[in-house]
Structures are given as C-alpha cells and as structure tokens.
Amino acid sequence: MTTAPVKETTNIGVSKPRVDVREKVTGAAIFTDDIQFGAALLYARVKRSPYPHAIIKRIDTSKAKAVPGVKVVVTGEDFPNRTGLYLRDRYIFARDRVRFVGEPVAGVAAVSEEIAQKAADLIEVEYEVLPGVHDPVYGASPEAPLLHPDLGNYEVPNFIFPVPNTNISNHFKVRKGDVDAAWSQCAAIVEHTFRVPHVQHVPIEPHVAIAQVDGDGNITLWASSQSPFAQRNLIAKSLNIPESKIRVIAPLIGGGFGSKAGITMEAIPVAIAMKAKGHPVKFRLTREEEFFTNFVRQGLVAKIKVGCDKDGRLLAIQNEMYWDGGGYTDYGVNITRAGGYSGSGPFDCPNVKIDSMCVYTNHPVGGAYRGFGMSEVHTGIIQAMHMLSEKIGMDFAEFLKLNVVQEGDKILTGMTMHKTGIKECIDKVTQAVNWGIKEPPSAPNKRRGKGLAVMWKAPAMPPNAGSSALVKLNEDASVTVLIGGQEIGQGSFTAMAQIAAETLGVPFEAVKVKGPIDTQYSPYEWQTVASRLTWSMGNAVRNAALDARKKIIDMVAEAWGEKPEDLDIKDGYVISYKTEESISLKDIVVYGIPKPDYNGWVGGPIVGSGNFMPTYVTGLDKETGQGERAVVHYTTGAQAVDLEVDLDTGQITILKAASAFDVGKAINPELVKSQIEGGFVQGMSSAIFEEMKLVNGVMQNPSFVDYRIATTADIPKVIEAYIVEAPQDDGPWGARGVGEHPMVPTIACLANAIYDATGVRVSNPPLSAEKIYLALLDAGVVK
Amino acid sequence: MSFHRIVLTVNGSTEQVDVPGNMTLLQMLREKLALTGTKNGCAAGECGACTVLMNGEPVNSCMVLAAECEGAEIVTVEGLAQDGQLDIVQQTIIEEGGVQCGFCTPGMLISARALLNRSPNPTEADIREALVGNLCRCTGYARIISAVKAAAQATQ
Numbered sequence: 001m002t003t004a005p006v007k008e009t010t011n012i013g014v015s016k017p018r019v020d021v022r023e024k025v026t027g028a029a030i031f032t033d034d035i036q037f038g039a040a041l042l043y044a045r046v047k048r049s050p051y052p053h054a055i056i057k058r059i060d061t062s063k064a065k066a067v068p069g070v071k072v073v074v075t076g077e078d079f080p081n082r083t084g085l086y087l088r089d090r091y092i093f094a095r096d097r098v099r100f101v102g103e104p105v106a107g108v109a110a111v112s113e114e115i116a117q118k119a120a121d122l123i124e125v126e127y128e129v130l131p132g133v134h135d136p137v138y139g140a141s142p143e144a145p146l147l148h149p150d151l152g153n154y155e156v157p158n159f160i161f162p163v164p165n166t167n168i169s170n171h172f173k174v175r176k177g178d179v180d181a182a183w184s185q186c187a188a189i190v191e192h193t194f195r196v197p198h199v200q201h202v203p204i205e206p207h208v209a210i211a212q213v214d215g216d217g218n219i220t221l222w223a224s225s226q227s228p229f230a231q232r233n234l235i236a237k238s239l240n241i242p243e244s245k246i247r248v249i250a251p252l253i254g255g256g257f258g259s260k261a262g263i264t265m266e267a268i269p270v271a272i273a274m275k276a277k278g279h280p281v282k283f284r285l286t287r288e289e290e291f292f293t294n295f296v297r298q299g300l301v302a303k304i305k306v307g308c309d310k311d312g313r314l315l316a317i318q319n320e321m322y323w324d325g326g327g328y329t330d331y332g333v334n335i336t337r338a339g340g341y342s343g344s345g346p347f348d349c350p351n352v353k354i355d356s357m358c359v360y361t362n363h364p365v366g367g368a369y370r371g372f373g374m375s376e377v378h379t380g381i382i383q384a385m386h387m388l389s390e391k392i393g394m395d396f397a398e399f400l401k402l403n404v405v406q407e408g409d410k411i412l413t414g415m416t417m418h419k420t421g422i423k424e425c426i427d428k429v430t431q432a433v434n435w436g437i438k439e440p441p442s443a444p445n446k447r448r449g450k451g452l453a454v455m456w457k458a459p460a461m462p463p464n465a466g467s468s469a470l471v472k473l474n475e476d477a478s479v480t481v482l483i484g485g486q487e488i489g490q491g492s493f494t495a496m497a498q499i500a501a502e503t504l505g506v507p508f509e510a511v512k513v514k515g516p517i518d519t520q521y522s523p524y525e526w527q528t529v530a531s532r533l534t535w536s537m538g539n540a541v542r543n544a545a546l547d548a549r550k551k552i553i554d555m556v557a558e559a560w561g562e563k564p565e566d567l568d569i570k571d572g573y574v575i576s577y578k579t580e581e582s583i584s585l586k587d588i589v590v591y592g593i594p595k596p597d598y599n600g601w602v603g604g605p606i607v608g609s610g611n612f613m614p615t616y617v618t619g620l621d622k623e624t625g626q627g628e629r630a631v632v633h634y635t636t637g638a639q640a641v642d643l644e645v646d647l648d649t650g651q652i653t654i655l656k657a658a659s660a661f662d663v664g665k666a667i668n669p670e671l672v673k674s675q676i677e678g679g680f681v682q683g684m685s686s687a688i689f690e691e692m693k694l695v696n697g698v699m700q701n702p703s704f705v706d707y708r709i710a711t712t713a714d715i716p717k718v719i720e721a722y723i724v725e726a727p728q729d730d731g732p733w734g735a736r737g738v739g740e741h742p743m744v745p746t747i748a749c750l751a752n753a754i755y756d757a758t759g760v761r762v763s764n765p766p767l768s769a770e771k772i773y774l775a776l777l778d779a780g781v782v783k
Numbered sequence: 784m785s786f787h788r789i790v791l792t793v794n795g796s797t798e799q800v801d802v803p804g805n806m807t808l809l810q811m812l813r814e815k816l817a818l819t820g821t822k823n824g825c826a827a828g829e830c831g832a833c834t835v836l837m838n839g840e841p842v843n844s845c846m847v848l849a850a851e852c853e854g855a856e857i858v859t860v861e862g863l864a865q866d867g868q869l870d871i872v873q874q875t876i877i878e879e880g881g882v883q884c885g886f887c888t889p890g891m892l893i894s895a896r897a898l899l900n901r902s903p904n905p906t907e908a909d910i911r912e913a914l915v916g917n918l919c920r921c922t923g924y925a926r927i928i929s930a931v932k933a934a935a936q937a938t939q
Contacts (some may be wrong), residue, residue, distance in 0.1 A: 017877065024885030025873040025892065027820015027860035034819035106924050204832055205886040206825045254822070254886025304805065325916050489884030489921045496838055674922065681923030698887035704829035712911040712924045719925050 011502035012733050013672035019494045019513055020252070030251050030516075032224040033208045036736030041210075042071055044272050044283035045116035047106040047123040048293060049098035052134070052327075052362035052697025053126035053147070058097055060105060064119035069111040072275045073119065076105070079271050083238035084330025085230065087162070087169060088155040089148060090365075092238065092267045095524040098127070099147055099327030100364055100699045102293035109272045109281050132362035133696055134234060136322035137301055138678045139359040146409045147327070147360040157462065160333045161622055167360040169325060170333035174412050174625035177351030182316035186307030188391040192379035195764045196300040196454040196747070198324065198692040200291050201369050204710055205254020207294055208284040209266040211273035214283040218245050221270055225250040225263040225517075226486050227527040234263045234297055240732055253488045253515040257682075258368030260488075261529045262331045291702035295367025296692060298332055300323035300339075302380040312394040314403045316351040317412075319343045319381060323373075325358045325366050332366040332511035333358050338460035339373035341620065341630050344412045345381035346405045346422060347454035351390045354625065362697045368529055371740030374457045375683065382748035384454045396752070397430050400454055403774060405636075414626040421662035422454060422636035422722035428722040429640035432658030439642070446644045448655075449508055451753025452744035454638045458631035459530035459737065463617035467533075468523035469538035471500055471548045471608040473589035477572050479504060479511045481544075484525030485537040486517055490739045491671035492533045496541045498667055501730055503545035505569030506585065523609075531635065531737025534667060536612050538732040543610025549619070555603035559593040599619055614730075637661035637735050639680065639745040641716075645757045647782050650773025652688065652754065654715075660722035663739055665734035669723055672738055679742025685710035687747040691766045787850040793818070794862030802849040807844075809833045811849035812859060820860040820889045824918070831917035835859045841897040842870035843916075860889035861897060871937050872896055876930040883921035891917045895931045904935055 007333075025028040026550035059075040076095035082088040091316075093104050106123050110116035133139040145168055148154075152164030162169050184188060209223040217420060225231055228248035236243045253260060269283040285294060295632040303320040313643045322341055340356030389399035401423055409417045430436070433450050441448040459465075470482040481500045487493040501508040517525075525537060549569060556574045557564040566578040575582040583593075592603030620627040643654045665673040689708045693700040701707045725735025746763045754772060755761045760779045762772050776782045785804040789796065793816060794933075800815050812818040812835070821844060824832030828846040835844045836858035849881035863870040869877075872895045882888050891914065898905055905913070910931045919927065 018880075018882065020885070021882050022869075023878050024888050025860075025869065026864055026881050027818070029885050029888050030819070031822070033823065034813075036817065202918075202920055203884075203886075204830060204918055205822065205884070206824065240821065253884060254824075255884045257920070287827060287829075373906075432906050491883070668878050674883065674926065677925055678883060678921050678923040682920065703827065704825060709918060709920065710924075711916075711918065712914045712928060719923065735834060 011498045011508050012667055013665065015668055016494060016498055016508050017395065019497050024238040025045040031205060031254050032222055032251050035251065037282070038278050039212065042109040042111060042276060042279045042281045043116045044109045044112040044269050044281050045113065045120040046104045046510045047120045047125065048266060049094065049101060049103040050380045051127055051129050051688040052101050053099060053130045053132040053781040054098050055130060056094060056098060056125060057128055058126040060124040061106060063124070065123045067119040067122065068109060070119045072109045072272055072280065074272055074275055077506065078472045080239060081238050082265060083234055083263065084328070085234065086157060086160055086334045087330045089330050090328040094136050100362055102289070102364065102748045103327060104268060107268055108125055109274050109276050113770060114131035114346055118450060120271065133167065134361060134363065134697060136299065136324040136359040136361055139361045139780045140322055140357055142385060147362070157339065159619060168357050169329040169360055170358040172625065173623060174343065174352055174354035175623065176412050176449065176626070179318050179351045179353040180350040183307055185309065185335060186315050187310035187390055189305065189307040190384050190387040191305045192384055192387065192763065194302045194383065196303065196379050197765065198299045198364065198694065199297045199686050199690040200692060200707065201257040201258060201259035203255030203257060205259065205341040206287060207265050209269050210280050210282045212280040213273045213277050215277060217241070219247070219270060220245070221248045221266060223248060223250055223266045224253050225252065225266065226256045226262055226488060227528060228517050228519050228529045229484055229524055231266055233265050234670040235267060236266065238337050247520045249484060249516050249518045253486060256488050257370045257531060258284050258372060259295050259680065261527050262366050272681060287704070291707060292364045292692065292699040295331065297369035298326065298335060298362040298366030300376040300502065302746065304380045304384045306384045306388050308388055308392055311477050312389065312392045312399050312402055314347055314349040317344045317347065317349050318353045321356045323358045323366065324361050324363055326361055326363045328365045329358050329360060331368055334460060335366060335368065335372045340375050341413050341625060342374065342456060342458060343377055345378060346384065346454055346636055348405050348409040354412065363694055370459050370682065371744045372460060374744040375686065378455050378744050379455065379747040379765065382745060382753055386752045395436065396452055397426060397435055399519045400426055403455060403458065414619055414641045415629045418633060418729065419726045420634065420636045421726035422638065424456060424724045425636060425638035425660035425662060428660040428724065429658040430637045431641040432720050433642040433656055435640060438718045441644050445647050447647060447757040448644050449753045449757025450640065450642050451749045451756060452638070452640045452770060453749035453752060455741060455745040456634045456636045457741050457744055458634045459532040461526065461530050463538070464613055465526035465532065465614035466611060467525050467537040468611040469537065469540040469544040471504070471522050471544040473548060473585065473606040475587060475590045477510060477585040478588065479506055481511060481513045481541060482522055483513065483537055483541065485533045486518055486528035488516060490530055490675060491668060494671060495538065495667045499538050499541045500545045503542050504549050506572045510572060530778055531739040531741065535728065535731045535737050538735060539612035540610050542732045543612060544555065544608045547610055548606050548608025551606050551608060552585065555593060558602045559595060572727045614629055615652045633736050635662060635738055635741050637741055637745065639749045641749055641753045643753045645754055645772060647776060650769040650776060652772065654684065654706055656720065657719040658720040658722065659742055660724055661738050662724040662726050664728035664736040666723045667733065667735055672723055673721040675739050676742045677719045679696045680719060681710050681715055683743030683746025685748065686743065687765050688767055787851060789853045791852045791854060792856045795860060804850055806849045806851055807845050808847040808849050809844040813846060818861055822886055822889055831894065831900050832887055832890045834893045834917065836893055836897060839900065841894050860892055863892060872894060872899065872931065872934045875933040875937065878929060879926045879930040880932060881922055881927040881930040887917055887919040891919065891927055895934065898931065899935060903938060907932065
C-alpha cells in the first residue's frame with residue numbers, strides 16, 4: 001500500500017459537523033423500532049424465571065397455546081445448543097435449571113404484544129428452588145453450591161481459564177516480581193476492600209430486535225446492535241447453521257454503552273421466528289426488563305494492598321478481585337481478564353500480584369459496560385493510591401506523577417509501555433481546579449474539597465479483532481464509505497468521513513457514510529466496542545481510500561502518459577505537478593477516461609478496499625500473566641473535581657469537573673470533547689446515584705423513579721475537557737480511542753474529593769447523600 | 784375493546800383516526816400516523832423521550848390516551864421544521880454539539896421549544912428545570928443546555 005503524500009490537513013483535527021445530525025433533529029432518523037413490517041408482524045413476549053436458582057421440574061404451555069391470536073410457543077426443549085461470546089455457557093431459553101431472576105424460560109409470539117404477554121403469563125412452570133449464591137466471595141469458596149457443574153466442558157478460547165468444579169469461570173493471574181518479599185521494604189502500606197455494586201447501562205432506547213425466517217431457513221435479524229457481525233456468528237454457532245444463512249441489519253442505535261454488544265435478547269425472536277416462518281417477529285424489552293434481564297455491569301469486590309518506599313515510590317501492588325458475574329458469564333470472563341491485565345492501574349511498579357476471578361452467582365448476567373472492568377478496578381486502586389500518598393505524606397498529584405506509567409516501562413504483564421501523555425493530563429486537570437489551593441466553601445454548613453484520579457484502559461478484545469472497509473466513487477464525484485462499525489452516538493460515521501475525505505483528497509461534504517449496517521452488504525467489522533473504531537476501522541477506511549486513490553491516479557497517469565508520483569488528488573480534482581493539468585473526478589471515476597483520439601478507454605468504476613487487523617498481540621502465560629504484548633495500546637487520562645459537601649444533607653455539588661485524555665490525535669476535537677463530557681456525567685451518575693439493589697437476586701428498583709440517573713439538575717456547573725496528543729504508532733494520524741475512558745476514573749475522583757472536603761472516606765459507590773451523611777455522622781463530623 | 788373515532792390536528796394537518804380505548808397518544812403517533820420521530824423509552828412517563836406538544840404544553844405522550852385527544856393540537860419533532868427550515872433549537876443543538884445517539888433528541892427539542900414558547904429568555908436554572916424530565920445518557924446535558932441558551936439569544 002502506498003503512503004499518502006504529506007500535505008496540509010483540511011479534514012483531520014477539524015471539528016466537522018456530524019454527518020448524522022440533521023436526520024436526528026428532524027425525527028427522520030430510523031431506529032430499529034421505527035421500521036414498519038406490515039400485517040404479518042408478530043410480537044414476542046417471554047416467560048421469565050421468578051427465582052434466582054431453581055430446577056425446572058415441568059413446563060405446561062397448553063393454556064398459552066389456547067389463547068386466540070397466539071401463533072407459537074417455544075421452550076428450551078426446542079433449542080438444545082449453548083451460546084455465548086467468550087464462553088458458551090447458556091441457552092436461549094433455560095433448560096433444566098434457571099440461574100437468575102428474569103432468565104427466559106419460554107417464549108410466545110402472537111398477533112399483538114398484549115396477547116403475547118397474556119399467553120406468557122398463562123405458561124405454568126413448576127420449579128424446585130435451590131439455595132443461591134448472592135456474593136462473589138462466597139461464590140468462589142468451596143462451601144458455595146456449584147452453579148455450573150459442566151463448566152469444565154464449556155467451549156472457551158485459549159485465553160480464558162475456567163476452574164472446573166468451582167464457580168470460577170475465569171481466573172486470570174499476574175505475577176510480576178515478588179510482592180510478598182516487597183512488603184517488608186515498604187515505608188507505608190494500605191490495605192482496603194472496595195465494593196462496587198451492579199449498575200445498568202440505561203440506554204434511552206430499550207433493546208429491540210425483529211427476526212424473520214424464510215421457507216429455506218434464511219434468517220434476517222433487524223436489531224439495535226453494536227455487533228451485527230458477532231451476532232451473525234453467534235447465532236450461526238448456536239443454531240448450527242452457516243453464517244451465510246443469516247443476515248443482520250442494524251440501524252442507528254439509541255445508546256448502547258456495551259449492552260447491545262455480544263448477544264442477549266436478540267436470540268429470542270430468532271428462535272421464535274424459526275417456528276413461525278414467514279412472519280417477522282418483534283421482541284422489545286420493557287424498561288423494567290431492560291434493568292435486570294439483559295446485560296448489567298458486574299459487581300466487584302476488590303481486596304487491595306499497596307505499598308511504597310519512604311520517597312513515595314511504589315514497591316508493590318496486590319489486587320484480589322471477585323467479580324459478581326451473574327448466572328452466566330459468557331461475556332463476563334473477558335471483563336475479568338481485562339480487569340486483570342490492567343489491574344494495577346496505570347502505575348509503574350516492580351512487584352504486582354493480581355488475581356481476577358469471574359464468579360458465577362445467582363445475579364443478573366454481567367456484560368460489557370463502557371470501558372468494561374475499568375471503572376470498577378479504578379474505583380479501588382486509585383483510592384488506595386490516594387490513601388497511600390497521604391500515609392507517606394505526599395501531595396497526591398506529586399505521588400501520581402512519580403508513579404504513573406511512562407514510555408519504556410515494563411507494565412504488569414511485561415509489555416513495554418508506548419508513548420503516553422498521562423503526566424500532561426495530570427497537569428491539565430490539576431491546573432483547571434487550582435490543585436493544591438484550599439478554597440473556601442460557599443456557606444458555613446459546607447465543606448469544599450478537590451479530587452484527582454488517573455486511568456488507563458486498553459481495548460479489550462480478541463488479539464485478532466479485525467476491520468474492513470470499501471470506498472466507492474460515484475458519477476458525481478461523491479464518495480460512499482461502506483463500513484461494518486456502528487454509529488452509536490460517538491460520531492464514528494463522521495470520523496470515518498473525515499478520514500476518507502482526507503486520504504482521497506475530496507471535500508468532506510462529498511463523502512457519505514450511512515447506516516444501516518447490513519452483514520449482507522457491509523464489510524466485516526468485529527464489534528463496535530472497546531473504543532476501537534477510530535483506530536481500527538479508521539485504519540481500514542484509510543487503507544480503502546488509499547487503494548481507491550491509487551486506482552484513480554494510476555488511471556489518470558496511464559491516460560495522460562505521466563508518472564503516478566507526479567499526480568495528486570485535491571478537492572476532487574486529479575492534478576499534475578508536472579504539467580499543471582487537472583481533471584475533475586466527476587464521471588472519470590465511473591466511466592473511465594478516453595485515450596487520445598478516442599482510441600479506446602482506460603479505467604472503470606473505482607472501488608477501493610482496505611482492512612486492518614492487529615497482528616502483534618501475544619498470549620499471556622496462564623500462571624504469571626506475562627507476555628510480550630498483551631494489548632494493542634493503552635489510552636490514559638486524568639480527571640479532577642472541585643466540589644462541596646453539604647453537612648446538613650450529605651449532598652455534594654460539583655463546582656467544576658475537568659478531564660484530560662491522551663487520544664493520540666483527535667480526528668474531530670469537538671466530538672472527542674463531547675465523549676469526554678458525556679462520559680464524565682455518566683461516570684458521575686454511577687458514582688453518586690446508581691446501584692441495582694439486589695435482595696436474594698431480585699432487583700428492588702427496576703424503574704427510572706427508583707433507579708435514578710443524572711438529569712439536567714445534577715450536572716456540574718462547569719465541565720471542562722482537555723485533549724492531549726501523544727501519537728499512537730499504528731493509529732490513523734496517530735489516533736487511539738477515547739469513547740469509554742471518560743467515565744473510568746470518576747468514582748475514585750469523587751470519593752477522593754469527598755475525603756479531601758470532609759476527612760471522611762466513603763469508598764464504595766454509590767456516594768449517595770444518605771451514605772455520605774451517615775459516614776459524617778459516624779465519624780463525628782456532624783452530630 | 785371499545786374503539787373511538789377522533790379528529791385532531793397533528794403538525795398542522797387534520798387527522799381522523801380510529802383508536803382502541805387503551806391506545807396511547809405515543810402508540811397512535813407511531814403506529815397509526817407513522818410519525819416515528821417520537822420515541823418510546825420507558826412507556827411509564829419517566830424518561831421524556833416521547834414528549835410532544837399537546838395544545839402548546841409538553842406532555843409525555845405515553846401517558847396520554849389517544850381517545851382523549853379529540854380536537855387536540857399536537858406538535859411532534861417532525862413538526863418543528865417549517866418548509867425545510869429548521870427550528871432555531873434544532874439549529875443550535877446541531878451547532879452546540881448536543882446530539883449523540885439522537886434517541887432523546889426529539890423529546891428534548893420539544894421540551895426546549897415549549898420552554899422558549901412560554902419563556903423566551905430563560906435563565907440557566909429555567910432551562911435545567913424545563914429539561915429535567917428528559918433523560919439523556921450520552922451527552923451529559925451541558926451542550927443541550929447551551930443550545931437552548933443560544934436559541935434564546937438568537938431570537939432576542
């Protein structure tokens with residue numbers, strides 16, 4: 001592949017308007033539930049388990065089948081194959097046993113949603129209730145009942161390590177140096193156990209999927225999906241049919257945050273539609289179902305011990321993590337892995353011991369949630385570092401700058417750290433909040449404090465997750481970019497248009513990037529997850545545009561009898577630096593160019609293709625977690641807040657929040673800042689308000705009234721976003737991802753600020769007013 | 784099931800619709816009139832994604848029965864732009880970058896329009912209060928609030 005000539009950039013590092021915005025403000029944008037399917041449409045509803053753990057003794061569907069308007073009733077008996085992204089441990093409908101409240105047991109399709117629900121209610125299921133596991137530490141112990149006796153037989157990739165005959169579905173270990181020998185050399189040691197509760201992604205668009213199966217068994221699935229290709233693959237595996245018989249169409253997504261990655265409820269309409277051939281079958285989750293029947297963010301118990309020498313230099317980090325994986329951990333096992341290989345936090349430390357265990361419990365199923373594993377890990381490790389800096393008597397910003405990972409450091413897994421701007425991020429956010437200056441509160445009943453946190457996160461994915469793209473030129477010199485990555489709100493379509501425009505040499509406005517993603521026509525993309533699109537799909541689009549560019553230039557060179565290196569494309573024209581001739585891309589990119597005197601033609605319709613797949617990621621040793629390069633790269637960042645705590649109510653008011661992330665290169669700075677701001681508020685919401693209240697596996701608060709997320713009333717007075725750019729060696733223009741990272745440090749940042757304000761540490765989110773007030777009362781700060 | 788024949792105005796156009804007694808205004812807009820710009824986020828009046836103007840007032844259309852809308856004047860997101868000219872709030876939300884996934888956007892725009900109709904020069908506190916019932920999970924709200932401020936300034 002040729003390298004694009006170095007020239008002035010007009011499309012990169014420029015805040016172009018979103019390509020999808022006009023349709024979104026006019027109501028014209030089509031989301032999955034907006035597609036019209038006509039009179040043959042059936043609606044699916046599901047019978048769910050009311051118990052966290054039970055044997056299914058008997059299912060009687062006769063009453064449901066007798067309801068007028070009911071077309072199909074299915075149970076686990078109909079679908080014997082297991083499914084799952086990283087660990088095939090579950091069925092579409094439970095067979096023999098249920099393992100969480102809300103698990104699908106049977107499904108109904110009927111002419112209306114109302115009739116389907118009525119029929120589902122009439123399905124009789126007899127259970128034998130079993131003792132449950134409701135805590136991951138207990139779940140990992142030999143005393144706990146075994147939830148998956150077949151764990152040892154489940155299909156897993158070679159980087160997941162289940163422990164058969166236990167509830168531990170993945171045990172990821174890091175052994176660097178010797179922590180046990182290091183403790184005696186430490187001048188200060190902090191030991192603390194942190195708990196992070198389950199939370200929900202809460203996309204405003206609930207999950208929805210429609211499936212249709214034709215007479216030949218070809219399946220079409222329309223789904224609000226971050227993973228159309230992964231879903232095609234998983235459905236194929238689960239139903240034992242080839243991928244070519246499945247087509248997944250994914251329109252715009254109304255928020256996903258990981259909940260629409262992998263496969264969850266999408267399999268249900270597919271299964272039902274197989275028994276109702278010809279009918280499209282629509283299944284949408286109610287908001288209540290959205291809260292606990294689909295993927296949730298796993299809970300975590302992290303037992304952390306950290307120590308440093310008298311100068312504050314870190315000597316040892318030990319992090320023993322028990323992830324509350326839920327009834328099935330098909331995605332959770334990889335979250336545990338990511339939590340493990342990043343489990344030290346972004347620190348340079350000679351001795352690190354990590355045990356990251358994914359534990360089956362009788363709780364909702366854990367899945368990917370924006371930066372999976374990272375918010376949870378950083379909640380503990382960053383607070384522990386804050387405690388340690390205080391113990392050794394060092395300013396926290398100085399402590400961080402002394403210990404954060406730098407280029408050339410061997411990180412916990414043995415990988416050599418690449419260039420990173422984390423120190424610059426610390427400087428930016430500390431300056432933004434006047435770090436080190438104690439400022440007065442606004443009222444006598446308030447205490448003011450500042451908090452700081454740093455973070456890192458690598459894309460968590462298989463080593464060979466790939467991207468591909470096509471760049472197609474049209475008669476009017478417009479350019480269509482075909483991709484398989486999704487527009488999920490982050491602005492990927494816009495960034496891809498910028499990359500294609502810049503590479504090809506056409507105006508941004510000439511480039512069209514539009515959904516839906518359609519596995520039948522769109523090029524392959526692994527999944528829209530892991531903050532990987534700008535980097536991975538961006539490389540594929542750039543390569544495809546370079547290919548198209550080369551074809552155009554070769555064509556013109558041949559027609560003009562010139563050398564390709566003397567030609568360039570600018571603003572939609574091919575120009576010759578030698579002869580100063582130019583020709584518009586119009587028409588020639590489809591019809592070719594006539595040779596002199598109409599003595600034949602050169603060229604033809606121009607389509608460029610490109611792909612990208614990292615080829616350098618190595619495995620990690622099962623016992624030590626050591627390997628040459630565990631991940632493709634780490635994005636780092638820092639966050640600081642200035643806040644007040646009201647001593648009468650425990651309520652916090654954030655006066656200012658500042659975040660800085662090293663994105664390598666911001667393709668579109670305003671879109672990057674939007675991610676940073678929105679991510680802060682999502683992180684703040686999870687830090688202050690959010691917790692799935694689970695009592696014996698039953699969620700007590702599955703509604704927006706009882707599970708509050710941040711509103712306009714809650715956001716900080718000032719939210720600042722800073723971009724740092726230490727280029728990524730294999731990113732397009734040096735770019736690396738930032739979509740997930742902004743919410744990762746927020747819980748720790750706020751907890752540190754509350755401590756700074758009050759002298760009281762409330763370490764476990766949610767840092768609710770009630771919890772803060774009770775802690776202040778406990779500590780005698782208020783009476 | 785009882786059916787009701789209702790006549791109402793939607794985005795300036797007179798519509799006659801036969802609706803079952805339990806059908807909500809949201810369902811009627813989406814399923815009977817194919818106005819799918821108005822979104823269903825919770826069907827419980829808690830998220831604001833289905834906000835429309837009913838006789839000038841913002842309502843959660845999932846909490847209004849269609850049968851109650853006899854004679855009503857409804858404005859949905861599809862009715863904000865006039866002759867292809869975007870409403871000022873639609874323009875400013877684009878300029879300020881207040882749109883990400885776009886699912887809350889229709890309801891957000893309607894609540895903003897309702898605010899500006901009753902209070903052309905709102906304070907930041909007014910804006911925050913007017914939008915407090917519209918949940919957004921992507922943007923963090925700041926750019927949406929700026930957009931409403933900018934819209935108010937532009938029409939001063």
